[in-house]
Amino acid sequence: MDLGEESSLPSLPFPVEVGDAKFFLAKGSDGYKLLSVICPHQGGEVQDEGEEVFTCDGHGWQFDKYEGVCVNQARVRMKAVPVTVTEGRLWALVRPE
Ligand code: FES
Structure with missing residues (x-):
C-alpha cells in the first residue's frame, strides 16, 4: 500500500486505515x-x-509511540507491519482485507 511522499507526511504518529484495519504510522529506531x-x-x-x-x-495499558513497546509489560509490543521507503515514497507491506 502506498502511504505517500515521505516529504509530505504529517507529524508522526498518525492514523492509517487499510480496509477495516487501523494502524498508526510511526517511526522507530529501525525506520x-x-x-x-x-x-x-x-x-x-x-x-x-x-x-x-x-x-x-x-485495561489502560500504554505503549510508546515509536516502537509500540508496552510500558506495563516490556516484553509485549503492538503488532508492527514494516514500511519501506522507495524513491521518497512510503510503502507498507499490508493488503486491504
Ligand atoms: S485489552 Fe487489556 S490493556 Fe488492551
Whole structure:
C-alpha cells in the first residue's frame, strides 16, 4: 500500500486505515512501521489521546509511540507491519482485507 511522499507526511504518529484495519504510522529506531491498534493484551483498541504514549481502551495499558513497546509489560509490543521507503515514497507491506 502506498502511504505517500515521505516529504509530505504529517507529524508522526498518525492514523492509517487499510480496509477495516487501523494502524498508526510511526517511526522507530529501525525506520517506519504501521502499529496495529488492536491491543496485544486482549484485543482492545489502542488510542492516541495526545499524551506521550498510546493508551488501550481495554485495561489502560500504554505503549510508546515509536516502537509500540508496552510500558506495563516490556516484553509485549503492538503488532508492527514494516514500511519501506522507495524513491521518497512510503510503502507498507499490508493488503486491504
Ligand atoms: S485489552 Fe488492551 S490493556 Fe487489556
